[in-house]
Amino acid sequence: MKRYSVFAVAREGLRYHTGWERAWRSPTPKKKYDAIIVGAGGHGLATAYYLGKNHGITNVAIIEKGWLGGGNTGRNTTIIRSNYLQDPSAAIYDKALKLYENLSQDLNYNVMFSPRGLIMLAQTHHEVRGYQRTVMANQLQGVATEWVTPQQLKEIVPILNIDGPRYPVLGGLYQKRGGTARHDAVAWGYARACSAMGMDVIQQCEVTGVRRDGNKVIGVSTTKGDIDCDKLGMVVAGHTSVLAEMAGFRLPIESVALQALVSEPIKPCMDVVVMANTVHGYMSQSDKGEMVIGGGTDSFNNYTQRGSFHHIEETVRALVETFPIISRLKMLRQWGGIVDMTGDRSPIISKTPVDGIFVNCGWGTGGFKAIPGSGWAMAELMAKGHSPLAEEFHMYRFREGKFIDESVAAGVAH
Amino acid sequence: MLTLHCPYCGIQADETELAAGGEAHLKRYGPGSSDDEFETYLFMRENKKGVHLERWRHAYGCGKWFLAARDTATLEVYGTYAAQTSEPPVEVKAAIRAKHPGWTWKEQA
Amino acid sequence: MSTRLQNAGRLIDRSKPVEFSFNGKRLRGYQGDTLASALLANDQMMIGRSFKYHRPRGVVASGAEEPNGLVNMGQGGYFEPNQRVTTQEVFDGLTATSQNHWPSLEFDIGAVNQLFARFLPAGFYYKMFIHPRPFWKHVYEPFIRQSAGLGKVPQERDADTYEHFYHFCDVLVVGGGIAGLAAALKAAKSGKSVTLIEQTADWGGRAVVDGVQIDGQSAADWVAATLATLGKMANVTIRSRTMAAGVYDHGYVLAYERLTDHISDKSGVRHRLWRIRAGHVVAATGAIERPLSFAGNDIPGVLLAAAVRDYVVNFGVSVGDRTVVVTNNDDAYRTALALKEAGLAVPAIIDVRPSGAGPIGQVAERAGIRVLKGKAIAKVKGKTRVTGVQVCLQAGEGSVLEEIACDCVAMSGGWSPVVHLWSHCGGKLTWDDDQAMFRPDAARGPTGADGKVFVTAVGSANGHLGTAAILRDAGLDATTNEVAEAAIEPVWMMPQGAGPKLRMKAWLDYQNDVKVSDVQLAAREGYESVEHTKRYTTLGMATDQGKLSNINGLAILSQALDAPIPAVGTTTFRPPYTPISMGAIGGAARDAIFQPLRRTPMHDLHEANGVDWEPVGHWRRGYAYPRAGEKVHDAVNREILNVRENVGLLDASTLGKIIVKGPDAGRFLDMLYTNLMSTLPVGKCRYGLMCTENGFLSDDGVVVRLADDTWLCHTTTGGADRIHGWMEDWLQTEWYDWQVYTANVTEQYAQVVVAGPKARQLLQSFGGDLDLSKDAFPFMTYVEGKLGEFDARIYRISFSGELSYEVAVPASQGAAFWQALLANGQAFGVMPYGTEAMHIMRAEKGFIMIGDETDGTVIPQDLNLGWAISKKKADYLGKRAQERSHMTDPKRWKLVGLETLDGSVIPDGSHAPAAGTNANGQRNTQGRVTSTYYSPTLKRGIAMALVLNGLDRMGQEIEFQNDKGGLIKARIVDPVFYDKDGAKQNV
Amino acid sequence: MSNAVSALNGKVAAGDVTVAEMGLQGMISLRGSFDAEDFVATITHLVGVDFPDVRQIVSNGERSVAWMSPDELLILCPYDQAVSLTAQIAEALAEQHFLVANVSDARALFSVTGPFAAEVLAKVAPVDFSASAFAVGEVRRTRLAQVAGAVWKEQDGSLRVVCFRSVAHYTFDLLATSAKAGPVGVL
């Protein structure tokens, strides 16, 4: 694989960029792989990458029904943070954040990880207490977060209305290491690295069945034919229930639409990510200048990648109140993704009732930030049969009553 | 932006007048049930890509719960019906089968 | 130079001149002008700079598809970035400035990027700035971000107002061209309710510009007559300046009406967002002309051919004196002829088709225009303005055959139907090889609630380009003056064999600076999906959403991949069609009506009393009542001590009150609460807990038995609606054979807690028919009757540990009652107290608080509330869940009290670290505080906490985090700190 | 009773369309089985108006009965009759399974009058208020922007709106803002 660098770009520039190689190959599927990952989203690709990098398993196919990165990985608002309340969450998200910090170098692909800082506004006393609890928990987890006052907030985010008539800003939970990354680049960077290790990223290939021999997986059926494997990782987010049904089990997942929108681009005005959970909206400014805005989920099951407009309305209404100047910006585009919500809104990284099948799902509205950590843990689970990072995220926790509930600290999952 | 017909008021209600309540026709398992039964009852949703029988409340209207047969892939609504029933009415089943010929209801499968 | 012509201009009113300014220059236009036409009339060709290379940019189109002509508009609270000059009408006093340059439009430092363009191809940033690592965060990204964005940031609060409007119709027709008008007429005649909307200010679309004739009438006359007919029909609603922004599921359409954007008077509502439910949507949205991809096609002065025609015909503006037309189809000849007719020079029509045009070609030649067949443009000359074109063979690699001097190039690459509304909700497209366009595939339209297709595309939006065919498609048979047209010849690159140098200068996406070479690079690197190419190159992601660039881009991609165009496909069409203001989306919901603010009947009195509010759901509750100069926390302490010594008043009206009645009500409540409610004697009160089916504690409150078959359930403030809904859910969908009715009467009553040693005296001072003595009215009972002149129901319950009454009076009497309590209470030292005092007092008593001790993960057993869980019951909601292994785990943390050894207050959220770390390297923990306060009664810090093996560790010391990164020592104690045996409340 | 004050004490926003809070209004919520023996007869007798059909409101001027759901009615009467009428109903239905509650103090009632009154409502509620879809005598429970409410048409150009008391200010401001913004020109 030809390495990317400023020199390579300069060299190529002189010959009109005719010498660049493909970022990833487009192979036809082999008959059999050691491991098949279904779903070439961030989590699936990262799983494959760490299978190869950490565990030396490179006879791997990543099978994608559409184009790689076209699921939620390609349509999320890119918020990255690790200031989670519960220990298992903080552990995996912080692992992810640490990996993000070096990901561009690791992958030799600039994923534009931008640790510009992230703030969660506290707008009720209840939220203040919830976030103070998080700050305290984070201290013991080794995750640096701090509490900032309204005045400090105003300095960090001048366009913020801190004394809105309805929900004055009482303070905020600030994680300086938090931020954003270029979502597509994360998928592309991993895909390129996987391909370079000899893995097959197979696009436009839908898995239509899971083949078993007794209780052991032996392969999948796809629109490009049957492919055999020893181990199967299902990493298909919103389509998890569909895949699980093919394999003959159920998961505590519901698929709903989550929406986002961008404004037209304006000059830089907000150098930090702000989440306003009381009023249900969050916003950051992309490197191109658009305000990237995320909102709420529909409350009904939906596989259409289109949400209901009233969520857009609620979000925009709330953010106009929080950032009054955006009233005179225009919405450029809105879209939706199908997110996979579990019973406690925390992810599942787990063995399943079928031998050889592993599942990684349930990231719902907030799994972009987890991609490297999740891939790391899932790879370990698939390679070794257990992973400390994944330990608590098994799928049987619901029957045991052992929830990992992040909503308790007035928080949300994005 | 869905609209659903409220079988009680007879109006075509806007999605924003309704509250969604998840999968319908669940059997409640209480004390004495097995771990499996209880887990299935509370967590293991069908989450079908396709025909979905589900609960809705006409929250801003008559306040009544009703059930709907809706396609989660196309958002087509095959019918709505009263909540006080343990299975979809024949005409709703027929409407579903008109689009999904092989469709069977879970209790009959 | 561009200038205003003496004649022509069907849309402008020359008797109504207006004055406006651009970059501080005062300019003149006419009413009816767009800002684009007015700027061109003043020879302002260059309007802005492009995104990446800061290339000079002038208008290329005349409508919503314009990618270049974006300006900062207005001032102060009316300022708005990125206004599109082609859709903005001029008005007196309009001010606009150009965007994305520094220091000025003409001299822009950022333009140096052009010099490096060669090293800044699509996606260059993914390959660069990787090393050294810190440079990205500290050097490169800040630099990239500084140069990002187009328009300026508004600085002031929006001075305008907005509103929403719900609208219903059988048929919504979008587009006021001839197709839309004909379709509307047809639908209206059938008796359906019809709504017809058009995004621009005027009607007729392209036909009126093209001079089409319909049934012997000029298009303009036909349009006027049809509009008049429609206007007279009662079942028709007509709106101009109203754009259909998006088509959503089940026939929901958003339409964006601009009411004051075109006038100086800004006093009215600016935008109205229509939320339309349409039985059927007719998309008569026309077609958009495509640019051609030749080197220098972005230089100001290169426009779409139809736009050049629009400026002449509609606005009497000539873009240039000498216009070269370059085309692959017949339509652009109309531009050449229109220019000729206006007295302007057309040195040549360059037609890529070796055999040229149909009959209109001869007309052009007869008019003295040179027609160069099989030819193409190799390159446009000029920097900030076109100075000429180099002509070459389309079939070759671009060797220059001749140079033609000109100051305008009118290009046409064919037409693309506006299929957005068809596609938003899933309508599929089909590739029409003959016409070289994607058009709606009628067999695969978007389906609605009934499973049927609910959008129909008609006219040129449906791929018909001939007038008669368009009208027929819309349901009208008419004769026209059309002549046959020769077939289009698709041209995706000009010339066909253009080398890298030319391709690097052939723009696809003008605003985002995406060139033919970029798309080819994406394909070469494996970004094969059109969606990858879009995201890698940013093609089509600019504020015009690729209305001009997408088709050309995907055709280039398909060539690069050697795949047919339909196999490559389009990117996803998403709303809005053109950008809509956030203000309009939010609507009127600002300030007072941003969100409902729920008020108790005493709200205004609290306000007047200087209350410090706390939002609780949509309610406001008094957190404390500080006096002039008093700090909030001092007020809280004062309020507590006053309750402990005298008497205090708490507005508890927000607590939920739900009546549950019926033969099965007792049985029902036994399922709902963890304890038994069916056994509660009439007249008595009992504290109860409710859990979710998942076992977690969800609400608590006092239940009162009002009659044999009637209970009144109190819930928390946040619980009122939730618990009422929860009850109805179980009653309607699970136990629907049980005879129980519920009614949420929360707001019927104003409820006041009167607490403190002097509470009884205060109530007795009202007089009335109630015996409030200790024996007649014992703890945990209620009475009903007259308290003075008030109709009261009084519960003797206590959350503070003091002698306490909760008095409910009809809400209408609430304010008077509160005032009477304050007046009568003077003698007893009465003071109102707020929620914080309430919180602290209950903590002093060891009472739990939903939301503090509970957080959705806590079960009653954790809180030692086993006494409130009936052992006798076979079932209650949550019981089965609580039998699961983790819920019965003896390692679950249990509620205890904490007393700090030094009397200080443990901070909120503090955890108790334990020895060692877990498998993930995190510090182990053994507890966390749930409530922590300074107790003015005990004059020390107290807390409640969930602690590992807490109940077995009474008297032991434990360490909790302080807020400085250190630890505080505390002793584990019984959580009841005050009046353990209840002597004070039972007096 | 002399102490009783309605939520907004008769506040008025006058204009082309006038929004007025109508002061104290007796309102009784009644749940029961409409099919039960004598239920309809008892209610029509006690209240003195005909029994409403689905989504209808029937009035005799002083008193009205509105259909709220298949097992719920809202009875309107003068404020000072509400307590006694509630008691009478309770007594008359004593043999049945029912629930009656005086909710006069829990609600606020508004009139919206003027040429584009229906449009004022159409700005806030997802309801077709066109004359053919929403007739005099029909009552519609719906969403008024962000709160629940019920609306009926007293006559053309005159609508009544009921909401919860705690959000009376909000509803008033909402309607007054809609009214002040002027007509849309459709309904």
Ligand SMILES: Cc1cc2nc3c(=O)[nH]c(=O)nc-3n(C[C@H](O)[C@H](O)[C@H](O)COP(=O)(O)OP(=O)(O)OC[C@H]3O[C@@H](n4cnc5c(N)ncnc54)[C@H](O)[C@@H]3O)c2cc1C
């Ligand atoms: C609007 C929105 C905003 C969000 N904002 C944030 C945010 O700010 N921060 C954050 O951390 N997270 C956010 N998220 C969540 C985040 O996007 C997801 O959690 C994450 O991208 C999930 O990645 P994934 O790889 O698991 O799934 P995906 O990226 O969805 O990948 C799954 C892939 O599986 C493929 N697939 C499905 N079925 C099959 C089959 N049968 N055969 C083959 N392939 C199949 C799909 O095509 C898809 O490409 C947001 C999500 C949305 C929708």
Ligand SMILES: NC(=O)c1ccc[n+]([C@@H]2O[C@H](COP(=O)([O-])OP(=O)(O)OC[C@H]3O[C@@H](n4cnc5c(N)ncnc54)[C@H](O)[C@@H]3O)[C@@H](O)[C@H]2O)c1
């Ligand atoms: N011969 C050719 O090559 C050729 C090519 C294109 C057009 N034409 C001519 O143009 C005319 C086309 O007629 P038509 O009625 O199909 O199209 P049109 O372009 O004349 O009218 C479409 C109308 O829809 C409006 N519109 C588009 N999107 C909208 C939205 N989202 N909301 C509201 N309004 C929207 C436009 O402003 C326009 O007024 C015919 O006369 C035809 O001959 C000819």
Ligand SMILES: Cc1cc2nc3c(=O)[nH]c(=O)nc-3n(C[C@H](O)[C@H](O)[C@H](O)COP(=O)(O)O)c2cc1C
């Ligand atoms: C962080 C982020 C920023 C985006 N910025 C833009 C943008 O500037 N312009 C644009 O047209 N779309 C933008 N999009 C939206 C995409 O065009 C697209 O709508 C989204 O990825 C979902 O894909 P789909 O619409 O093809 O289904 C952005 C998306 C994300 C996730």
Ligand SMILES: [Zn+2]
């Ligand atoms: Zn209903």
